[in-house]
Amino acid sequence: MNQSVGDRAVVLGGSIAGTFSARVLSEFYREVIVVDRDQVVSVSRPRRGTPHAGHAHGLHARGCLILEELFPNLLRDLRHAELPVGDLGEQRWYFNARPFRSTRTGLPSVTAQRPVLEGYFRDKVAALPNVTFLERTDVLGFLSTPDARRVTGVPGAFEGSECRKCIRSRRRSARRRHRPRIAYSGLAGGAGIPATGRAADDDRSGLHHTALPTLPGHAQRHAIHQLHHITPVPARAFFGQVDHTTCILSLTGILGDHPPTDPDGFLAFAKTLPVADVYEQIRHAEPLSAPACFRFPASVRRHYERLPRLPERLLVLGDAVCSLNPNYSQGMTVAAMEVMALHRHLSRGTPSTVAFMRAVGRIVDNPWFISTTSDLKYAGMKGPRGLTARSGNAYVTRLHHAAVKDPAVTNALMRVAGLIDRPTALIRPRVLLSAMRRQGSGSGPAR
Template sequence: MSQFVGDRAVVLGGSIAGTFSARVLSEFYRDVIVVDRDRVVSVNRPRRGTPHAGHAHGLHARGCLILEELFPNLLRDMLHAKLPVGDLGEQRWYFNARPFRSTRTGLPSVTAQRPVLEEYFRDKVAALPNVTFLERTDVLGFLSTPDGREVTGVRLRSTAADAASAFNLDADLLVDATGRGSRTPVWLEELGYERPVEQRMTIGLAYTTRLYRRRPDMLNGTQFINCIASREFPRGAFYGQVDRTTCIVSLTGILGDHPPIDPGGFLAFARSLPVADVYEQIRHAEPLSDPVCFRFPASVRRHYERLPRLPERLLVLGDAVCSLNPNYSQGMTVAAMEVMALHRHLSRGTPSTIAFMRDVGRIVDRPWFISTTGDLKYNGMAGRRGLTARMGNAYVTRLHHAAAKDPAVTNALMRVAGLIDRPTALMRPRVLLGALRPQKPGTGPAE
């Protein structure tokens, strides 16, 4: 573009949300610097800052469509790299042991290990002429005007052994994308502002993952199998291709019922699922790794959009605002939606912090509702079950049953889960008709 909004933007955090942010900011600032405590450029393995990276990750529906705008030819590049790309509705979805009726939705789905996706996006952004990654650097706090009304930069310190003392980095705009461990609430308080109200949904989730060598007969041409946890069967699983030679299995359990990390216990947990597909696929498969467990104690949302005042030139997005139950595969898509909002604000000039954070709040509302309301279906889950939650979960359960026979219901569910349509789309007459048809009771776990 012919005129920049400012000279320098600084992004804190070089993971997915930070990388997406840098891509957008590169259009509006002469210089964009991404700060991360790890080494991140051209890294394709799990990092200290992303302990969940070795587990199954999906980039679905709206996230894919948005990122095709920011990274043209994304899906073509994924296919060229031999990563699995398919239609979201043509995969094998199970609920209460029933398979959803397969249907072509036109919604793309990419499955890969997170480090592979991160490396792709990060290397694309690092190649931009006005973007620099400042690696192995810790953030110590914000710099501000004397009255605290504007953030003017950030205080940093290199973690290298031969590093000098802390130093200041000035910025016309600062974006916090440091994840759920963000220190912005503390630093806001130091500047005389309120902390955002923090909302938590404790779920006690753990998922244990193992890699297997892919055989030609595995999956029978399907990209993945997703056994969705339900109130009756709260154990779940994702099994899918991640490249030409490798399949990944992630087993999930909640409220302390965690998949074991010993090989025998891992197989026994897979066998306890309400469908036999996952267990039968891996019982004689060749493991490529030991089982690895990641624990996710709670979904967390920080309500910046409710604060009456915030310093200018500071924005927060990604997991630093809202860290969602990973079972819903919404995180990367929500980050993509937030950076597109950032693009809209920057197109009008320097963003107003209050206005941007209110937009982020509106973006987060829908996935937060889907995630937290869905989690309340489990017995033993703490939380208020109002009329909306009780009726909503009962209706969605009927939709899951109906999707076993009705491809129109499958399509509607995929569009809402993929954040294409709002949940109210599930009340359209054609979908409602499918939900109201008589349904048979579910079956039990595989023998």
């Protein structure tokens, strides 16, 4: 344990971001309490708080490298459990129906199911002697000093068998009494607080995911460490192995073109993909469940870093700051980057809320730019298409063509997608020259 910052820290939410936060806080606080309204410890199946957990997920590059620091032997443990761990550039990537040239990047990629990854991290954190998970407990709000400059407590109510109406009643009652059930000296985690002063950015995509776990027989031998990422307008597919017996196919549609949830409709949608081997590998596969739909109406970012004043001892991260389009597999990595910023701030003592939120804002800038700018290449997507978006998407289209022949371009794209490099790395001379030589055909940015 590092030098103690305080006696107790409370994490609101046992999500990925909350679990990572608890791991970091355990080094600086004598006691860490994680509060969640669900049962979360030793749960390896999708739960109500994570409706997207049944779909294809990826923990890539920078996220893996950071989490190897927080959870030593992570990749070794996952391989030992026969979970798919591979190289990001050696997976099969298709953009606009064109295959990227495979290359070894040295960047790790994990495509295990989200509940399995969550269970691994959560069990490791729950085993720490100074961490307690307070499950099936509802948070009733925040308590603060009279001038609202510092948060002083978190009142909570055990949910048990109570209905939601009873919980709401207890919340109102607790606010009137101002009696905290939990006192603390610091707070961090994936829980939201009301935004004051500025509205959140909203990138509205109307995204629908439909996933089907399958056991694809002969395809099983060929899907190991492979991910199909197909991006014609407007459909995408993510197909790959999630453990030693199972593959998952997630189909994505936007702007009203949504994958159906009935088995026949799901298969028919897969048949329309411009890369035929996805359909060919699943049409005789044994489905392990009915197709499951997850709707993601919009990417949302809350700019806490722009506020001139925030309550001290209240730190916000994870989806409570920025909920990113899941197509780009950035969420877990961004959470890992945020908790490492938390570690740096705690190493200097009790962190300033304003300073920490500015650090989080800087972390979110690049993944937000990548995902929202990429979404604007679709003609029906609403949003301002300035010169940066138009020229950037046109240039990335050239890079996609170049990556079909040039493994160096594949490597550059994977490093940016894995949040190792900033997008400006794509205009380095070697990559730029390849893009200019291989313009290729295809649609430019939406105008």
